[in-house]
Amino acid sequence: MAQQLFSITYSLTQRDIDQAVRLSKLYYTDLIQKLVKPYGPTSSLCSSQVEIEVRAYLEEALTGFHGLCVEALVAKEVSTNDVVGFAIALSAPGSTDCGLNYAAVRKDFRRQGVLRVMLESIKSKYSFIGLSCHPDKVPYYEALGFRADGTVFVQVSMSWGEDKPHPMMNTFDMGRSDELQMCTQSFLKLHGAKAEAIMQNLGDVQIKRMEDVKAYYQRRNDGLSHEHAMAYLR
Template identity: 35%
Template structure:
């Protein structure tokens, strides 16, 4: 058998800066895949979401020191030849009152290292510890996660909710309040800069384009789940209770 080209490592404390900076760069590079709105690079709002999603991931990583009262764990995939290089990461949240359950918050793998089992290995390491795992993805990614052992439970906004089991956990999921990020001075400054760069009309069109895309993804998710589970599945909000 060929030697593995990567190794995976679980972290339950704040990672060193060398790892953290590479994770943040991956968030910036793959924000379209990581954002709930699937913002396109061609959309003038793209830099705003790079900052917003990046800052959210940064806050979750910082919360690993226990200062926010939120349970956060991280798995990183490292290049086998040069373990200083991060080729993928999986950030997930253990569920309160259910020691077997967790929810995936963010996962990314470098484009050049995809289709090599990196995501599968990271998820397997997570489910070794938390076999009752949940995640949300866009319809196009459903077959990928089905192949990794997840099944469709319902629709949640523009995404499809998937789980390793046939039902969601009864536990509580503690998440960060991200509203302050998008109401922050930094976001307002980025928006003002983009407004000057592109003009008011282009920015208004960008917001409409984003909203139309979200509506399209939401309809797509509902239709997909409806075809699979029926109306009750498409209309359900399924997932751990948030605190």
């Protein structure tokens, strides 16, 4: 039996957080709840949004400063101790439910069971896990026991575990983030008079994508395969 090349831990260090945030920057188009182009005019603003939010939750998992129910675990390469994956789960006090806010795996460690091991660890602590992901990621979560049960903005909502009423989970109000406001001001300064049109176009893209994702989910719900349902999104 091959030796496992990674281990997982809930004991974060600042180095772990920095490396996980770098992963979030690399894969921000997968993580953000918008449809964005990797090198489009809003790419810097969107990647900053993901980085700032991921760092905020990882820091909260480390310090507990704000009293939120945040758990974070990282997968680390055995030979280098570098972070190759991370997952962030939010819950409510005394609840056995959680929401998977973010999860990412370094590209060269994919298809090695990293996400599966991280999620199995989270499953051992909770009776319900909810998440949302872009349609192209749905089969990966289905293979891990999750079911598609609706849509949220431009993503498909999925869940694992008991189907029951779920408590509200406390989250950060990122709209009040000084860092994010500074990034927004930099974006406005960079693009000047074009900024409003760029943001309007981004909004139009999201509205179109929301309808497409609803259609994807409906087709899956009607029995079509992922591949056939995705054909309408391309």
